[in-house]
Amino acid sequence: MDNGAASAKDEGLLSRMALNDNKAGMEGLDRDMINKIIMETSKGSRFYESELKREHQVNQRIEKIMLQKGQITEQQLKKAQAQVERVVSELERGRDLTRLIVHVDMDAFYAAVEMRDCPELKDKPMAVGSMSMLSTSNYHARKYGVRAAMPGFIAKKLCPNLVIVPPNFNKYRAVSEEIREIFADYDPHFQAVSLDEAYLDFTDHLEQRQSWPESSRTHRCRTNSSPTGEEHIEPEEAAPEQIDLSPVLFEDSPNSSPFLLSSEGVCASGGACEVFGTSVEEAVKEMRFRIEQKTMLTASAGIAPNMMLAKVCSDKNKPNGQYRLPSTREAVMEFVQNLPVRKVSGIGKVSEKMLNALGISNCAHLGQQMALLSLLFSETAWHHFMQVSLGLSSTYIPRHEERKSMSTERTFKELSRAEEQFSLCRELCGDLAEDMKKEGLKGKTVTLKLKNVNFEVKTRAQTLQSAIATLDEIFAVAKDLLKTEIENESPQPLRLRLMGVRVSAFVSLDDKKPLQKSIIGFLQTGKTDSTDSTQEMHQKQEKEHFSNHSVPAWPLAGLPSAQKSQKPGEGGRTSEPQSFFQRAHAKRLQLQAAKASTEEGGQGRDASVSAPTDGCGTSAAPTEAQASTSGCGRLTSDGLTCPVCFRQVETTDLNVFNEHIDRCLGNSCGNPNQSNHPDSESDLESEAECKALEGVNRCRGECTTESAKANGDEESQSKREAQPSLIKDAHPASSVTGANHETTPQSSVLICPVCQRTQDTGDLTLFNHHVDLCLNQEVLHELRGQTSPPKDPPSLTRNRTEDTGHLLPRQACKGKSKRRDSPSSPNPKRTKGHGPRNTIDKFFRL
DNA sequence: CATCGAAGGACCC
DNA sequence: CTCCAGGGTCCTTCGGAG
Numbered sequence A: 001m002d003n004g005a006a007s008a009k010d011e012g013l014l015s016r017m018a019l020n021d022n023k024a025g026m027e028g029l030d031r032d033m034i035n036k037i038i039m040e041t042s043k044g045s046r047f048y049e050s051e052l053k054r055e056h057q058v059n060q061r062i063e064k065i066m067l068q069k070g071q072i073t074e075q076q077l078k079k080a081q082a083q084v085e086r087v088v089s090e091l092e093r094g095r096d097l098t099r100l101i102v103h104v105d106m107d108a109f110y111a112a113v114e115m116r117d118c119p120e121l122k123d124k125p126m127a128v129g130s131m132s133m134l135s136t137s138n139y140h141a142r143k144y145g146v147r148a149a150m151p152g153f154i155a156k157k158l159c160p161n162l163v164i165v166p167p168n169f170n171k172y173r174a175v176s177e178e179i180r181e182i183f184a185d186y187d188p189h190f191q192a193v194s195l196d197e198a199y200l201d202f203t204d205h206l207e208q209r210q211s212w213p214e215s216s217r218t219h220r221c222r223t224n225s226s227p228t229g230e231e232h233i234e235p236e237e238a239a240p241e242q243i244d245l246s247p248v249l250f251e252d253s254p255n256s257s258p259f260l261l262s263s264e265g266v267c268a269s270g271g272a273c274e275v276f277g278t279s280v281e282e283a284v285k286e287m288r289f290r291i292e293q294k295t296m297l298t299a300s301a302g303i304a305p306n307m308m309l310a311k312v313c314s315d316k317n318k319p320n321g322q323y324r325l326p327s328t329r330e331a332v333m334e335f336v337q338n339l340p341v342r343k344v345s346g347i348g349k350v351s352e353k354m355l356n357a358l359g360i361s362n363c364a365h366l367g368q369q370m371a372l373l374s375l376l377f378s379e380t381a382w383h384h385f386m387q388v389s390l391g392l393s394s395t396y397i398p399r400h401e402e403r404k405s406m407s408t409e410r411t412f413k414e415l416s417r418a419e420e421q422f423s424l425c426r427e428l429c430g431d432l433a434e435d436m437k438k439e440g441l442k443g444k445t446v447t448l449k450l451k452n453v454n455f456e457v458k459t460r461a462q463t464l465q466s467a468i469a470t471l472d473e474i475f476a477v478a479k480d481l482l483k484t485e486i487e488n489e490s491p492q493p494l495r496l497r498l499m500g501v502r503v504s505a506f507v508s509l510d511d512k513k514p515l516q517k518s519i520i521g522f523l524q525t526g527k528t529d530s531t532d533s534t535q536e537m538h539q540k541q542e543k544e545h546f547s548n549h550s551v552p553a554w555p556l557a558g559l560p561s562a563q564k565s566q567k568p569g570e571g572g573r574t575s576e577p578q579s580f581f582q583r584a585h586a587k588r589l590q591l592q593a594a595k596a597s598t599e600e601g602g603q604g605r606d607a608s609v610s611a612p613t614d615g616c617g618t619s620a621a622p623t624e625a626q627a628s629t630s631g632c633g634r635l636t637s638d639g640l641t642c643p644v645c646f647r648q649v650e651t652t653d654l655n656v657f658n659e660h661i662d663r664c665l666g667n668s669c670g671n672p673n674q675s676n677h678p679d680s681e682s683d684l685e686s687e688a689e690c691k692a693l694e695g696v697n698r699c700r701g702e703c704t705t706e707s708a709k710a711n712g713d714e715e716s717q718s719k720r721e722a723q724p725s726l727i728k729d730a731h732p733a734s735s736v737t738g739a740n741h742e743t744t745p746q747s748s749v750l751i752c753p754v755c756q757r758t759q760d761t762g763d764l765t766l767f768n769h770h771v772d773l774c775l776n777q778e779v780l781h782e783l784r785g786q787t788s789p790p791k792d793p794p795s796l797t798r799n800r801t802e803d804t805g806h807l808l809p810r811q812a813c814k815g816k817s818k819r820r821d822s823p824s825s826p827n828p829k830r831t832k833g834h835g836p837r838n839t840i841d842k843f844f845r846l
Numbered sequence B: 001c002a003t004c005g006a007a008g009g010a011c012c013c
Numbered sequence C: 001c002t003c004c005a006g007g008g009t010c011c012t013t014c015g016g017a018g
Helices: A003-017 A031-042 A046-071 A074-093 A109-117 A152-158 A169-186 A203-209 A258-265 A280-295 A307-316 A329-337 A349-357 A363-368 A370-376 A379-390 A418-439 A471-488 A517-526 A535-539 A577-600 A621-627 A654-668 A687-699 A715-722 A735-742 A764-783 A839-845
Strands: A101-106 A126-129 A134-137 A163-165 A191-194 A197-201 A218-220 A273-275 A299-304 A322-324 A405-415 A443-452 A457-468 A496-506 A639-641
Touching (some): A031 A152, A046 A349, A046 A370, A074 A370, A074 A379, A101 A169, A101 A307, A109 A126, A109 A169, A134 A152, A152 A163, A169 A191, A169 A280, A203 A280, A218 A280, A280 A299, A307 A322, A307 A329, A329 A363, A329 A379, A370 A379, A405 A443, A443 A471, A471 A496
Parallel strands (some): A126 A163
Antiparallel strands (some): A101 A197, A101 A299, A191 A197, A405 A496, A443 A457
């Protein structure tokens, strides 16, 4: 093709194909050269054509939007502007700068782990992945333009010397466990985003930290020589007990006692000590320091008043650094003004391009164009944009909820023969069934995913009456779906390059009555930390889940075909009550913490954080040290040391070594997460158990899916029950729901999660009523700027319809406002207008 | 007319 | 020589069943 046409095409393609130097470690490279190579390598491939096509579609979307934009009248814009301003002030009113949210992110995680375990890789450009796809690359490789999500063969063109190491997830998982233990010390409710990333709320920790003696903020440098031989090289024969491997003072081990510290504090030989201050920065530094000491890997962190900002901040000083954004409106606004929209989590390539087309590239523009955006995008989308532009986002870190689906997919050369396709399908179903079994899942929907050699993806789903879980059951459905597709293509065979099977719409497996768990779970979370309550025991099976999805943020996922039709007057009534609920919970925890610390120096809850005298047994000592995978792969004269079995593996071949680790992990803890749910309430003696319990608490939702398996028969249901207060609204009609409600907390007592008082009733309706009242008061309290103490029971009848009050008053957690009953709202159930309108809801409306 | 399931996408890591 | 992953979540649109 001639240059003109080609370049024009490339121009558009670049946005999809070109490397985006969004990531750290890519400054100052010859981007043009790199892009040229990428293009030349891709040209003509099916993938390339596919991208071209998508690019085209995006362009059409943009054209459409531009067209709509052109038809907007002054009138409309003006009206929109007013509307926007209203929302802004509402959001502004709810701005919360009191929290200290931290986002931690390991640097080039997978690559770093591999480098740590194989020093030879240290000075070479390397990446983890395969010839077809890289997961991550080290900083050395990034200089060549090699980065995550880039196929290996292209990376090789950019950097012929690139070493590609196959990923070993089990190892990363093990390391991840280590850092999570540290995270838990600062926020037992932290949310793990992925193996190497997490959000933590440091607020409580900081509060307690203020009164900590210096000894509690002192940490020892590891004296072991690192495989990488980085810092102080030390004699091999490190301490026999490796006490020096673990930070001197910290919860889980006797080592953490100040006494021990002092004894070692002498820092006899080379064992230097680090003392950290009481500020957030210091606390975060300390955390990073500990991570490095323990795993020999570095992490970066961002400190800000909310999740979205923290995330952006953690990227600021990426390799091994941290950045704090002051908790003042001015600082936040200024920070946001210059923030490129693409940096915001949730705004990807497509969104960026569309916004760019509207002349919006940074958040300042975003704010300026809100009126326009509100007319061109869906409510969910523009609300999100609005929050971003104001530097607002969730200040409450939600724990992960239970998984919603499970799947397996595989890419292969080209598969056109039906028999092979069927057998592959069966194989996938088998794998999936196996995985599901591990977590005790059963689902009603089976989805078959197919991608042909032209990269066109197609999904076909079918929902059954009842949930299934076995190979045969899944295959029976998947097979039909596949068959239909094959027949559909008739004479022509399906030329597949990928096939996947997914199961969703989980239902509580086995005996457990679906419902109750959430209720009980919720109630119990109330006293989650009171270590003695027997309820604790049950709680592990329930996952409290405030239903909230406050997932990070997704702006215009689907295209927001500017529905200008969206009557402003009708708009989002949904508020995210959840936030209130969660806040109530959070607040409660805070109170407890405060109480605990004043009374006992934090014996119960947070023992892990504040207590050198931690009550959790003594067996812990070795835990941190030994568990450390950092010792892993330590090259010795004749091999590597397995971090799991601690045996020498006679090999220098990383792959062999990794396989060994896999085996060990497979045996010992096939499923670390689900393996230790303390079922007996008796043994809490060993620290290990304490930990396990703690893990249950904090992982609830994230990893306890198995024991807590999906509740409810349908998600809607589970959401509905998330909140006790809503229960009363449950439609009796729904047999399922109704039935579920019956399953009242048998042995446990009803304790109001808000006021903490035990309620003298077994009747959930009554109880819910009480909770509602409490909640309402709390909400009122907050809305009034807490000037007025809990006042009389909120008028349950009041109902101002006036303003279509959008957005929740305070922290608007990510979008999802448009749904009539925002799933994230504490009031999950669809209160179809009738019935006692949820009281919480009412509040939001005024 | 409100709800729901299916299909297609965007995004994240 | 080999020519772009896999696991998830959520949003939006659309059409048919209730």
